[in-house]
Amino acid sequence: MVVNPTAGKGRAASAGTGVLEGLRRAGHDVVDLSGPDAGTALGRARAAVAPTDRSAGLDALVVVGGDGMVHLGAQAVAGTGVPLGVVPVGTGNDFAATLGLPVRDPAAAGLALCRALDAGAAGRRAVDAAFVTGPGVPTGGRWVAGAVSAGLDAAVNARANLLRHPRGSARYTVAALLELVRYRPWSYRLTFEGVVDAGAHAADLATRRRAAGRPTSRPRPGDALRLCPGPAGTVTWTGRAALVTAANGPQIGGGIRVAPAAAVDDGLLDVLVATDLSRPGAAAVFPSMFTGGHVHRRKVHVVRTRALTIEPGPDAHADGERALPVAHADGERLGPLPLRVEVRSRALQVLVAPR
Structure with a gap:
């Protein structure tokens, strides 16, 4: 123990x-x-x-x-x-x-x-875990049970860890307000391996528009995350984003539903990418993350994949740019970019009492 x-x-x-x-x-x-x-x-x-x-x-x-x-x-x-x-x-x-x-x-x-x-074997549940590697990740790699955060949520996590007050989950809310004051979207390059679903979010938006009587014949910019073919069957995305989170499970930060459809035993990561949100846009998205409603917003995308590499984008080190947040995992400091997150199916056995 x-x-x-x-x-x-x-x-x-x-x-x-x-x-x-x-x-x-x-x-x-x-x-x-x-x-x-x-x-x-x-x-x-x-x-x-x-x-x-x-x-x-x-x-x-x-x-x-x-x-x-x-x-x-x-x-x-x-x-x-x-x-x-x-x-x-x-x-x-x-x-x-x-x-x-x-x-x-x-x-x-x-x-x-x-x-x-x-209960022996009946008292165990096999769940996935993510394994993270990168030049800034200590000890050759780290296991992650919940999620890897590399955007605004990582910056908020780092800020919350420095705060003495308030106690509890309210500390995360205060940290978010402090980070939003100086927020600007960061430049990233994302490489996805083994993408299973990259279009569900856009399809959901189209369904909602039809139900609301809105036209769907001409998709609005940002409806789909535009992935480009890469080497060895990979796909890439380059651009500015507020949030980049690779989630093994549905929630972080004491109940924030960052990837509400994520399952801990499906062999996949749910990668949340919130593209170039303005400061008011980011402020509007944050409260809806407690219910999972943010995934229905136009600039918020979910890509289900087996592995993800997160790198600084082409403008990340330009003059006047804010430094990219240091990645966090399960609320703990992980390390600077670049890093690679790969799901390992059923790598973690957990004691769960049989029902």
């Missing part, structure tokens, strides 16, 4: 103690791998997941905290077959909410863990 004692305004420390004692009372042998910092805890978790003596391996790794702890746990167990148990007591808990786990109820989460462990 690994506990983040600062998660959930300090609730995780007591929650971790309660869950640990509950698991022990249920007959499980629990080892506390928590450390004074995330790096130490991750090192201990990795050593326990892949020990020199195979007979000493873990049955599961349990993390207590928010999405940042899910991110830490994924680095240790993704691709290994060792399941990840989650006690979600953080601020966001988006990954846990997506999987229907008990959120901010450590007692219920502990009971669910016991039921999942007792």
Whole structure:
């Protein structure tokens, strides 16, 4: 077990103690791998997941905290077959909410863990994870459970991490307001590999226009993200965008429905691209992201693909340009562009109590 004692305004420390004692009372042998910092805890978790003596391996790794702890746990167990148990007591808990786990109820989460462990294979759910590589990504690559943000949402995430007040999800809203004041769209080059669906958004808009009695014979500029053929079956897009998010799951930031149709077990990324929005346009889009309504706006596009490379565009380093945001993943700092995001189907096993 690994506990983040600062998660959930300090609730995780007591929650971790309660869950640990509950698991022990249920007959499980629990080892506390928590450390004074995330790096130490991750090192201990990795050593326990892949020990020199195979007979000493873990049955599961349990993390207590928010999405940042899910991110830490994924680095240790993704691709290994060792399941990840989650006690979600953080601020966001988006990954846990997506999987229907008990959120901010450590007692219920502990009971669910016991039921999942007792159920054996029936208590595991295989879900996808994204693997991110790039010259600025540390340790050769990072696993991501939820989403990779590289646009305004990444800038907001970075700003929110610096704020001391307010607490909770309201901090993200305050950070968004501060970032919108100086926002301008950035220049990107996106390369998609294995695109499955690039036209659903435009088709949805056409359906809505017909229902509203509006003409659809001449598409309006921006209705479809204009992808150009690239080498080896890839397609590319170059232009200015406010948002570039590669989502494995539907939500980020404590309930922001960034990619409402995304599924964690479909072997695909839902890539959200909001093209050159004005400052008022970006400000209008942000509130609708809490319901997922932003995906119906004309300059917001979703491309479903197996991999995505995000690079600075041709104007990214021109005089007067704002620096591109540093990419974030699961609410954690990931690194500067360029980077490549590839979905790995069913790379992560999660403890989920059978219904």
